[in-house]
Amino acid sequence: MGDIDATALLEIHTSALAGMGTNPRSFANWANVAAEDYPDADLSEEVFRTQLVSGGEALKALWSRHLTAWDFAEAPQWAPAIPARTDERRTAAYDRLRFGSDLRKALDAVVPVAKIPGPTVITRDFTPWYTPERAAARSFYWRSYEQKLRSKGWSEAAVASLDEASRAVVERLTDPEQPAARQAKGLVVGYVQSGKTANFTGVTAKAIDAGYRLVIVLGGTLNLLRAQTQRRLDMELIGQENILRGADITDLDSLVGIDYVGDDDSDWPEFVQHGGRPSVLGAFDIERLTTRDNDYKSLAQGIRALEFEKREPTRPLHDPANLHHTAARVLVVKKNKSVLTKLVKDLKQIHGLLGELPTLIIDDESDQASVNTLDPKKWEQGSTERTSINGLISQLLKLLPRSQYVGYTATPFANVFVDPGDDEDIFPSDFVISLPRPIGYMGAQDFHDLDSAIPREERTYANSQEKAHIRDICESTGDRLQEALDAFVLSGALKLYRADHGVHDGPFRHHTMLAHQSVRKDDHADLALLINSMWHQAGYSSAAGHERLAALWASDFSLVSDARAADLPAPASYEALRPYVNAARQRIGSGGQPVIVVNGDSDRYFDQLNLDFDRTPHVWKILVGGTKLSRGFTVEGLTVTYYRRTTQQADTLMQMGRWFGFRPGYRDLVRLYIGREEPFGRNRYADLYEAYEAICRDEETFREQLAQYAVAVDGMPQVTPAQVPPLVAQHLPWIRPSARNKMFNAELVEVRSPGRPIEPASYPVSHTVLKRNTERWRPLLNALGTEPTAFTNPPDSSSTLPRTFEALTGTISHSELVSVLSQLEWERPGHFDPHLTYLSQLDGTLAKVDDWLLVSPRLAANKRVEARVLGSLPLSLVRRTRQSGKTSFGRIASVEHRAAAQRLIDEASSSAEARPHRNPSIGPTTGVMLLYPVVEGDSHADVHAVVRNGTADPSKIVMAFTLIPPASAVDSDRRLVRFRARDSRHSGAATIPVSSS
Incomplete structure (x- = not known):
């Protein structure tokens, strides 16, 4: 057989793999069939291996996609008993492909097995309906979203992981085609700033492909946050054609009132393009009932239009004959009383259709505003009183009997303390899904040496997260604020250096520092004034300023980067970095104002800030803020954090961890200046770092126990979602899992006191x-x-x-x-039980006394x-x-x-x-x-x-x-406290009648 060029080889491989579908089979046989137009092609493994090794990027991408799909497949027929994402699964695929050892080694080098965990699922029994065949048959919007993620640089493993996690949610919703109305309620637990939006965008794509025709996204408590979510869905899922709704992109008059197009948004070319109106391409359109600039205004007309879209008017909308030819409606609404009241009022005017309408309600940051915080002890006999947002969500669920509720949060404790017996509330009675830690994510574990076996005196920048990223603020160090500002300038200069030396500069578009040490607005103004004065007196263009930066470079940044980012370009000396210091200083100080105070709580306040990271080309600023920066508002490009304020509730503290997130290309530059207590001090409330370590352990204990109980026994779940709350732990006595008004329904199960x-x-x-x-x-x-x-x-x-x-x-x-x-x-029955639970385990079960x-x-x-x-x-x-x-x-x-x-x-x-x-x-x-x-x-x-x-x-x-x-x-997990939720259906009884530990 003769030589074959790379293009022809790619075409043959593409055709052969497409023919196999989801089932790996003898590759040589399928390749020979696909090579009909290339009778002299050399299809030997040696040629294939040579192309891989010599850099055939398209061929690598093709095989990466298929091998990763086989690695991630859930109990496929060709390897039902071999766990996903293991060497054994990959070997099984190679065996079926009949590949030799040399080719296997080459493919493993190009596409390593992504040995990352899948989602952890706690579920009640459900009727399987979202089969691979059904998902593949209707996948227009999911495939489009999948391609968008790849174009953004997502790896095949990351896309496959999202595919798996989003499928785990959708398959536990109710089949939108089934005749009987049924609601499912679930909770998806991610990490702070870890890409939860990507997951619920994937869930939305799959759900509307499957037949859900109304999607309501509860997106934050501010217009800015709602608009960010709307824009993300518009850009990555809904797409240009659905936004334009047939308007001619070249006709300016027809574009009036349409957001994004023209000069309104520089990223418009990056919005998904489907290649035509989806309804013309054999799929269905999405109609937006909210836009980037406009929250919900009127729903009735848009929903009533569904009645006119029925192909079979005598059949209900959820009948397959109608459902898959009907446009989907999407709303992204603010969690605001007046907005939701208007939505509920309009829905009440629509009667028969609501009972036929498969609806998906996604509640972003579901532990904020959505949880009922009224004290049950103060309710009137036999009645349930609700806070406004909780009550309006409850009304939505009543009005839409086919609605499915999925809450998303990184701090789930408030949600799992909701009364499981309140059928009208948002307790996740059907499933709790813990998302895997995403690839490339920098979270609490990356700032703490949890259970490190390395003696403290032997820890280095290479083997210690704390040594690399944490800079203490305590009495012996002084306030270190000037050093933090210097670190911000220096890290900005290094970003510019890297961008100028071949590193993709997308992640460097924004560069920010966050300073937070009080909740009081007066304090914010004082701190901003201080930082502004320090900035102008820092002398960043003077010899003294450069001398100070050079010292910080030599003693800190160059050492950490050598240890943790040796593959990234680095200046040989501070002098090589000096021009970039000047450029960074100019960017940060542009407009004469390096500092922005972010502490408002109104839409008008955020509108005048002009701090939209999506629409602003570059934000290189120092942000001074308080609680308003603690949730939902993502601080893009955050590299240096100066943090001195504490709180006594874990969810608030964790949500303030804005330094968590993805830091591609500058992970080694991240610094956290944080309040610490002196080693022999007594004011434990001052040690913020200890507090974060404790809640990191709380979170990991929760996830680990979810994983432990997610394993089915004899095909049945070990625990159901109603039994999850006893797993909530507390490692530090003065840090509660959640705010006191979110824990009315929490009951203490165990207190450990080593x-x-x-x-x-x-x-x-x-x-x-x-x-x-x-x-x-x-x-x-x-x-x-x-x-x-x-x-x-x-x-x-x-x-x-x-x-x-x-x-x-x-x-x-x-x-x-x-x-x-x-x-x-005891005078109060059960008063001593949490302690007795602990003491009873000291017979060797937990530890030996x-x-x-x-x-x-x-x-x-x-x-x-x-x-x-x-x-x-x-x-x-x-x-x-x-x-x-x-x-x-x-x-x-x-x-x-x-x-x-x-x-x-x-x-x-x-x-x-x-x-x-x-x-x-x-x-x-x-x-x-x-x-x-x-x-x-x-x-x-x-x-x-x-x-x-x-x-x-x-x-x-x-x-x-x-x-x-x-x-x-105490055992190795070191938790100190466990809680459970009271269930009103079993007053006085434990949610789990037997020990869960």
């Missing part, structure tokens, strides 16, 4: 119950020894002398302690009243009072006693070298219990009143205690 005190407060009031409880303590009281033990606390700021006290002590096994605690009754040191302190002689309790040795009775208006006590253990107990635990957990004088009576698997016979009262007389003949009345004694488990009493 090395920290547990001190319950809700002891019984009833004398009968107190007596029963006291009887249950008998085994522990009998374990106390006769000889007092002396405890000493070292001097501190309150005293220059050591402080001592005596106590009776004893040792009991862990099982004995849990046996007693499990029997106790062997025994407990009992400590019953003796008061000073002048304050001491002693009495036997159920025949015990004489114990010191202590006075405590319940809190005003409550049944709970305040603190039980004294400061001195707790300090001594804590010191024992701390010393036991340290190494022998670090603590050579450790107390030998307590080891690393021993906990400490402080035990107090408490008498309610304000005076000695109250104490004496419960004692007769040296014995205390057990019905008037509260056996109170403080526990400190050993520091080792």
